[in-house]
Amino acid sequence: MSGATLSDVAHAAGVSYATADRVVNKRGNVAQKSIDKVHDAVARLGYVRNIAAANLSRKHVYRLAFLIPTGSNAFFLRVREQILQTARHVRVDSVTVDIVDVPAFSVDALHSCIGQLTGYDFDGVAIVGLQSGALEQPLADLRARGVKVIGLVSDLPKEFRSAYIGIDNSVAGRTAARMTGLGNRDRGGEIQTFVGSLDARDHAERLQGFRDVIAADYPQMTVLDPILTKDDPTVLRDAARHALRAERPVSAFYNVGAGNVGLIEAIRETTSSRPFCVVHELVAHSKQALIDNHIDLVIDQRPDVEVNRAFALLRALIDERELPPMPDLVPTIYVRDNLPAETFKPAMETQTT
Amino acid sequence: MSGATLSDVAHAAGVSYATADRVVNKRGNVAQKSIDKVHDAVARLGYVRNIAAANLSRKHVYRLAFLIPTGSNAFFLRVREQILQTARHVRVDSVTVDIVDVPAFSVDALHSCIGQLTGYDFDGVAIVGLQSGALEQPLADLRARGVKVIGLVSDLPKEFRSAYIGIDNSVAGRTAARMTGLGNRDRGGEIQTFVGSLDARDHAERLQGFRDVIAADYPQMTVLDPILTKDDPTVLRDAARHALRAERPVSAFYNVGAGNVGLIEAIRETTSSRPFCVVHELVAHSKQALIDNHIDLVIDQRPDVEVNRAFALLRALIDERELPPMPDLVPTIYVRDNLPAETFKPAMETQTT
DNA sequence: CATTTTTTGATAGACCTCAATCATTTTTCT
DNA sequence: AGAAAAATGATTGAGGTCTATCAAAAAATG
Numbered sequence: 001m002s003g004a005t006l007s008d009v010a011h012a013a014g015v016s017y018a019t020a021d022r023v024v025n026k027r028g029n030v031a032q033k034s035i036d037k038v039h040d041a042v043a044r045l046g047y048v049r050n051i052a053a054a055n056l057s058r059k060h061v062y063r064l065a066f067l068i069p070t071g072s073n074a075f076f077l078r079v080r081e082q083i084l085q086t087a088r089h090v091r092v093d094s095v096t097v098d099i100v101d102v103p104a105f106s107v108d109a110l111h112s113c114i115g116q117l118t119g120y121d122f123d124g125v126a127i128v129g130l131q132s133g134a135l136e137q138p139l140a141d142l143r144a145r146g147v148k149v150i151g152l153v154s155d156l157p158k159e160f161r162s163a164y165i166g167i168d169n170s171v172a173g174r175t176a177a178r179m180t181g182l183g184n185r186d187r188g189g190e191i192q193t194f195v196g197s198l199d200a201r202d203h204a205e206r207l208q209g210f211r212d213v214i215a216a217d218y219p220q221m222t223v224l225d226p227i228l229t230k231d232d233p234t235v236l237r238d239a240a241r242h243a244l245r246a247e248r249p250v251s252a253f254y255n256v257g258a259g260n261v262g263l264i265e266a267i268r269e270t271t272s273s274r275p276f277c278v279v280h281e282l283v284a285h286s287k288q289a290l291i292d293n294h295i296d297l298v299i300d301q302r303p304d305v306e307v308n309r310a311f312a313l314l315r316a317l318i319d320e321r322e323l324p325p326m327p328d329l330v331p332t333i334y335v336r337d338n339l340p341a342e343t344f345k346p347a348m349e350t351q352t353t
Numbered sequence: 354m355s356g357a358t359l360s361d362v363a364h365a366a367g368v369s370y371a372t373a374d375r376v377v378n379k380r381g382n383v384a385q386k387s388i389d390k391v392h393d394a395v396a397r398l399g400y401v402r403n404i405a406a407a408n409l410s411r412k413h414v415y416r417l418a419f420l421i422p423t424g425s426n427a428f429f430l431r432v433r434e435q436i437l438q439t440a441r442h443v444r445v446d447s448v449t450v451d452i453v454d455v456p457a458f459s460v461d462a463l464h465s466c467i468g469q470l471t472g473y474d475f476d477g478v479a480i481v482g483l484q485s486g487a488l489e490q491p492l493a494d495l496r497a498r499g500v501k502v503i504g505l506v507s508d509l510p511k512e513f514r515s516a517y518i519g520i521d522n523s524v525a526g527r528t529a530a531r532m533t534g535l536g537n538r539d540r541g542g543e544i545q546t547f548v549g550s551l552d553a554r555d556h557a558e559r560l561q562g563f564r565d566v567i568a569a570d571y572p573q574m575t576v577l578d579p580i581l582t583k584d585d586p587t588v589l590r591d592a593a594r595h596a597l598r599a600e601r602p603v604s605a606f607y608n609v610g611a612g613n614v615g616l617i618e619a620i621r622e623t624t625s626s627r628p629f630c631v632v633h634e635l636v637a638h639s640k641q642a643l644i645d646n647h648i649d650l651v652i653d654q655r656p657d658v659e660v661n662r663a664f665a666l667l668r669a670l671i672d673e674r675e676l677p678p679m680p681d682l683v684p685t686i687y688v689r690d691n692l693p694a695e696t697f698k699p700a701m702e703t704q705t706t
Numbered sequence: 707c708a709t710t711t712t713t714t715g716a717t718a719g720a721c722c723t724c725a726a727t728c729a730t731t732t733t734t735c736t
Numbered sequence: 737a738g739a740a741a742a743a744t745g746a747t748t749g750a751g752g753t754c755t756a757t758c759a760a761a762a763a764a765t766g
Binding site: 015016017018019022029030031034053055056057058059 | 712713714715716717719720721722
């Protein structure tokens with residue numbers, strides 16, 4: 001099976017161990033003749049380098065960095081928590097992890113953070129990215145230094161990262177629409193949508209996906225133009241209040257972005273029947289709202305799964321081994337009945353009672 | 354950081370390396386005094402054994418076995434496929450995997466399979482279990498030999514396995530009910546249910562969960578007694594045809610078990626509007642049926658995720674290290690919009706400049 | 707032929723396991 | 737009690753696989 005070792009190879013090739021090592025690790029200074037002999041032996045014996053032994057030998061530690069937006073956004077707090085947990089667990093495998101705070105939504109800030117990365121020598125970094133050509137230069141520099149880069153949750157320019165881990169936001173929007181349609185197909189009516197900002201690519205994509213599905217499959221419903229919330233709970237609360245009090249109330253709410261606390265607050269005040277309500281990201285308050293029947297569905301992107309994959313993927317990339325099999329990441333639908341037991345609850349959320 | 358090595362410990366404890374080794378690996382023949390000194394030093398230095406080095410040293414390979422029911426059940430074919438994929442990928446980490454075929458649903462067969470396991474010395478086994486006291490003896494034997502055992506998809510007697518990886522079927526049923534309720538709350542009507550067998554614990558649990566939620570939250574709907582299908586597509590097809598042609602057609606179908614091909618066939622023939630339709634397990638045909646709008650929802654248990662976890666968990670158990678953080682497994686809801694791409698492709702393109 | 711340059715080989719780590727050996731204490735027997 | 741046998745405790749050394757360094761041999765150069 002996995003038997004062949006490098007000395008077997010060396011032996012079979014009729015060269016010394018050191019020469020075989022030079023060939024397989026491309027250290028140079030080997031005669032072409034020897035190179036061929038070794039390659040031949042490698043192929044014949046099916047040699048694969050034992051990564052554990054190699055790492056042991058050179059006291060290698062995997063240095064990983066995660067660039068995560070700052071702020072009190074519950075979703076990213078959850079991401080951070082998951083990174084920390086996993087980091088703690090893989091410490092025994094000689095993996096160190098740094099979480100780098102990046103001011104949210106700023107290309108400049110991200111640019112400079114990535115630039116600074118070259119100072120420390122990380123083996124791999126996962127970046128909550130932005131789509132901007134400005135990032136290409138520092139990313140190229142990283143790559144030139146052999147650092148593996150992946151996009152997490154939000155992608156980077158495609159040619160400058162090795163992989164992307166995250167959901168397709170258009171799919172997320174479509175899914176939200178499908179559920180809204182199912183829940184209202186007999187009623188029709190209007191859907192009030194909320195977005196943080198239409199400049200945010202993910203928000204725009206979700207909204208577009210949502211509109212597409214409603215238009216195609218549930219023509220009896222109309223999607224109202226989104227209210228811009230800047231992901232601010234207060235804005236959301238006021239807008240929702242207003243919509244709820246309208247003389248002809250809408251039949252559904254769909255919040256594309258964050259700030260659900262506000263939305264939920266507005267709904268909680270409502271005495272009459274509330275609209276069908278779909279939001280994104282399962283965090284403490286959205287979970288509670290599901291349980292309390294204040295909202296109907298949460299579309300989640302499973303940051304826990306994403307973070308796990310980021311680790312697995314980075315290690316595979318760093319080791320330059322075959323990438324692990326990874327089934328598509330798809331938006332997960334939560335209702336009050338299939339909630340996971342423990343959801344990370346950020347400390348600051350505790351006073352929101 | 355993770356610096357301390359065993360010779361550091363030995364040194365700090367003032368004993369020889371071998372003595373320290375005996376203590377931390379519980380090989381016996383050490384005076385209590387030395388044991389204490391070593392334990393003390395371990396605690397002080399925060400020593401953790403380097404598993405990679407240990408495995409290297411004794412040429413350890415992880416021998417894993419998966420006991421999976423035979424048959425052409427699409428779900429278990431999917432499980433098998435995922436095991437094979439993962440196995441191929443972890444071969445380079447010295448992990449060997451055997452899939453053992455077990456005649457489905459037979460306690461006797463499972464009993465004898467588990468019994469045979471003691472012959473080969475596996476380090477860990479994952480078993481698609483059954484709840485039966487009869488299994489306790491062979492499981493106890495396995496454990497006595499130091500084999501780690503986990504339940505997969507369907508649990509084993511609790512005291513005889515280290516962990517269970519699978520969804521809560523009652524939650525799955527409740528989730529199905531919630532969705533059915535959402536999709537029909539304005540219509541009411543009757544729900545025709547189908548089960549493979551009420552002796553199958555998972556089927557019974559799902560059905561019960563389903564009934565509970567409908568009764569509690571959607572009283573305008575009634576759940577008809579389940580039709581027994583033995584998971585046979587033919588039976589399902591005929592029963593569904595019959596129900597579809599009834600003068601007062603039901604408003605929803607819920608199939609708790611397998612055999613969806615038959616159900617889908619019956620629905621496909623229908624020209625008039627079909628009932629709201631929920632089934633379990635995403636496989637080729639249920640996926641296609643979603644796309645074709647023949648059914649509305651699939652509740653899935655993500656066997657890919659489960660298998661991945663099984664591997665991670667078994668390795669952690671075998672190494673006797675802390676178990677990795679694992680968020681709850683919950684039933685996943687698929688609609689036609691959030692379907693994963695067909696093939697398990699390794700995570701994307703890698704640029705190698 | 708002497709000097710560079712290229713190629714090769716030997717070997718000391720890295721951290722651990724395990725069997726074999728040596729040293730000491732305890733038990734047993736006359 | 738004294739000697740032999742047994743049990744227990746501690747030490748050594750040989751792996752396992754790879755990396756990386758240094759010295760030796762071979763080839764190329766002027």
